[in-house]
Amino acid sequence: MPSRSTAWAPAVLLVLGNLLAQPASAADQGPLPGPYGETLTVDDKGITLSFRDEAARLRIGGKLQLDFGAAAIRQPGFPEPFPDTVAVRRSWIESYLSLGKSLEIAFQYDFADPMRPINDAVVAWRALPDTMLSVGNMKEPFSLDQLSGDNTTVFTERSLADAFAPARNFGFAAGRNGERWTLVASVFGGNANTGIRSEGVAATTRATWAPIRTGDAVLHLGLAGSYRSLPRDAEPLQLSSRSEAFLFARQFVDTGDIRDATGVGRIGLEAAYGSGPFLVQAEYVRTQVERFGGARPLSFQGGYVQASYVLNGRGRAYALVPKYGTTYAIFEGVKVGDAQRLVNGGFGVFEVGARISAIDLDDGSVRGGIERDLTLGVNWYPDRNLRLTADYVRSRTAPSALQGGRAIDADAFIGRFQVYW
Template sequence: MRSLKHQAVLAALLTGGFLTNTAHSGDSSSALIDKLIERGVLTEQDARELRDDTLQKERRAAEDRYPGLEYEPTLPLRAVNDRIQARKFRVESQDGTNRFGLRGRLMIDTEFADWDKNLNAASSQTDRQDFDGALPERGTYLRRARLGAIGVYDDTWEWQLEVDFRDSDVRFANAYLAYLTDHGRLAVGNFKEPFSLESSTSSRRLTFMERATPVDAYRPSRNIGLMYETLVPNYYLAAGVFGGEGTDRDRDVEEGYALALRGSFAPYMSDDTFSHLGLSYNYRRNSKDFDDEDGDIYEDVRLRSREGARAIDIRLIGRNDIEGVEDFSRYALEAAWGHGPFSLQGEYLRVDLNLDPDKGDVRTDKSRLTLDGYYVQASYFLTGEHRNYRAFSGDFGAVRPNSTFGRGGTGAWELAARFAHADSSEHSRPGRGNKMDHYTLGLNWYPNEDMVFKLNYMYFDYEGRGGKSDGNQVLAARAQFEF
């Protein structure tokens, strides 16, 4: 049992304010304890115990800046007395105001396909055939291989640098600096434009191997920009202005820009139930070059999606880029609901594109194109878990299995189904449009918090430049690990 002197000194430290300022309390309290030892008030054993208590108080004072939000960059280490965490490697200063961590993800895919005989002609895949004129039917692919660092400086500045090694060219994913406020953050750098529930959800947290067809096709990508977003319990707001792909853009052309807005809220939340409603808007002015004879030459716009997996490169929606686009707007309506192990999710997306009237195709009088699509999905955890909805960021977090495989448990098992429709039949060049109905069944196994194995069966009907193709089937699997 601790001595009365020990308790009295600890109370004095607390009431005297030595532990209220985490940036300086360590030096002040330590100096006071040393003086008390010199005067014989405390023994060395008392001092050690008191320093341990002081350290724990400091750690609690510097804990999660946004309590209950699970905002990863600011979360303290799990063990109070640790300064280095091996799993999901983290290092932090004694007072918890400076943190550094390494993070990464690895996704390994395989795919087997049974194509309808008309798909080749319908989708005009003339440059995607193998040596005997048929589309490839199997493949493997390193879908994502990312390594990055994340940190917090002085409990005020957050930063992240993450690169993707999946292709021969290394590319940036996130690369930003952010200033943390009491209710949000202001970030500058390369990151996602805020748009759509499924687009905003990390690839680590998707129910299926790939995002739904209309989301994959119509969402904006990561770009360099300035964005403010809230960090509050029950709703999410984000607004930003973005340039182009600053890490991989043609600097000989005049860069375009985008204005992005997204908002969502949770109308009802309880321990076992969540609801979500959201709205996104994105306006982009297209990049352009200039020619003395032709005037403004706008860059082609790519709004593309594949068959629902990536190990075979079959480009279906958006097979041909759209030419002569001056500007375009994207919209998304979001909704989700969950109760216990069961959840529903859906979105409607639309893109309106304005074409340069001086560069129109003589075969069409269209100056405006509209592309749209939607998806609905449902999932159910056979082992009783639930999806980790995060109202503060308007997305989904990590699934936490009720038991861990290898430690006497089975992990978490999830069944899921999705229907998606995308209509890109309008195009700047007549006959180059396409549309698709896409069905997916999924089985996911989460042996622990950091791993997931996914099996997806897909069936889709397609209509493109060369006609219709029904009954295409794909079986794909993924092994995924994050650290």
Template sequence: MIGTRTAPAVLAVSLALAAPAGAGEDTVEGMAGPYGERLRYDAKGLTLTFPEPDVKLQIGGRLHIDGGAAGFNRPDLPEAFPDNLAVRRGWIEPTLTVGRDWVIAFQYDFADPMLPINDALVAWKGLPDTILTLGNMKEPFSLEWLQSNNDTLFAERSVANALVPERRFGFAAGHHGENLTAVAGVFGNAASSGIDGDGVAVAARATLAPIMTVGETLHLGLAGVVRRRSRSDGAFSFSSPAGAFLFERPLVDTGDLPDAAGVSRLGAELAYRRGPFLVQAEYIRAELQPFRTPGQPGAALGFQGGYVEAALVLNGEGRAYALAPQSGTTYATFQGVAVPEAQRLSRGGIGVFEVAARYSAVDLDARGFRGGMERDVTLGLSWYPEPNLRLIGNVVHGRVQPGTAQSETLGTRPFSVDTVIARLQIYW
């Protein structure tokens, strides 16, 4: 059935349907106005430019609609999906560029009533190869997380993403050279949650590409985040669904951890691309330190996760490697699959196809504490009929050992879950 989660995204759907999905080089450009301004309508959405002063307003967005089904091997478990069809994302994304030095970006998700604000930032690029950013953004951690959700190999990121911090409000400084990047920042809580209430984190990430040519890239990365929290901050938790947004509840979950005084994370990244082939892997270690009580020194809890994934573009070029972003902290990431003009469906072509496979795992058990363990194998096929249109099909087989927080609904015995997910993805 169609879920009620589609209701908050009605406006986003309307905007997406009006967008030039797959517009490619098709462009509608209005005549110059009284001040030289021009309104342009193309694959990037609506763009309004003013030559004097040099100002450009671009209005983009994205619409992700998911449908699927899932089944458990234990008949005593509850229904996996409350809804078989839902809007995963319905974003509006205006970006204002002033001259060469200033960027103001904002992303609002009509499909997420809890945390609708994604990026909300101001960036200054007045120093050579340097970006200073203030606002709500991704903490610089994890190659998979920093890649746009338009461009990830699968419909959802790996289960190891449970250990990755969400977007937070803060200040970051990034710098890039010919084949290396470094970015660091200080972050509070998310803008949608009021900025404070989750302590203060210091995050940093460095990458090196010892091989970086048009046809070949070798990526190495290392990142760390240390967050300190007070007793007045809210509860802390780690959780992860099994490869699909449609699941009613996480399959592994630590539950609320009100005694979290600090959380530290360390991540290592490795990726290699040669032509249409890409392989990518990460390992993430997270440690939670409790508040210390005199006479009762609490023991730290250590969690870990990781993934290995590979993809092959069957009839097109490989994914490009972008060293520096327009703004924010998303340095050194792989971009989406390009659709050449001759291969567009609207030009008589068949589009571009990409196949992918992934193994991922997360372990939330530590020192007698049981948050659960999950291991997934995912197979994926993506079809790009036009530059702004993507259809994704994923098959996921997961093996789950539920934790204490999930025992009331999922029991204590291990189980397996098989999931089929399809996504219609429009972005401009």
């Protein structure tokens, strides 16, 4: 079921976001000096406290994502797909402390997720050239779609294939990069919220190469692999997807509990090409589940192809190196220029996108279902800290994981109001 936030957290984030979206006279009036040489700045990047000679810098930011929508299943006999038509998707407070140029500390807390409120809790060391060492709760280096930030995804939700991405866990990662390539190797345990030792140990590696990176054109290629060994007393493995809409009450594809899993291996292929306002990207992920007692392994797969176009602004920039963690070689969000800001008399920036995605969770005795989705979306960025999204998702699941494998044809409209900094 969709998560509920505390009553006060969205209000606090909304007030701060409204402040940051004000004209230059209100929010961009320059740094305010303090009595000990520190300066306080409030702008579209959040609230920043900088100490003398930039020896230390503390930034506080956040995000609020409010989803609303409606859905219908064409076949009779299924329950209401959206029991809640409005829900808080994310309600974050985040802080970043930079000590000189070599140490970065990040912490993110989501009030809308009572089960896993801690997201990134990372310490990163960058004293060596082109090298970064990170330790803490962070994303494993797997999948371009997953590593892209929640604020910058083209659609409200990631593709069906995101069900295979390991996402955040507690571990150690070492990253290296050149002008066109990156390599991240890592070792992870479980998630900090649910128990670091409870989910076995994973080794995850991702390598990327950009053979074209000139001007506003980028060709990105990536390969990632991960293997996680599962202890005998671990919770049963389960793979599922929420059909690219957070408001769905149940997953149409779901393996259920795989109780005899001993390990999970993943391999992911990714490619993307961006030129000016146009971006196309695709991924394919194959997952193999090893089992006790010599039982035949289970194999599942998924992938997507998506394209986006910024109608009246700059395209998404390619970010080779992050400030911390494992999010190397990703595409950033859409930027809004000063003249385009609604508060300055502009009309904001518009972006359109389309995606086809698929997932196959049927193999052997596991009948998790096969789903294919078509998603069409429009994003409006009226100001630097605001985004309104409208997505239409047409899904076809046959067989499904519901009612003995009945086919499901569903139509969903998803809207999102997002304020972030």
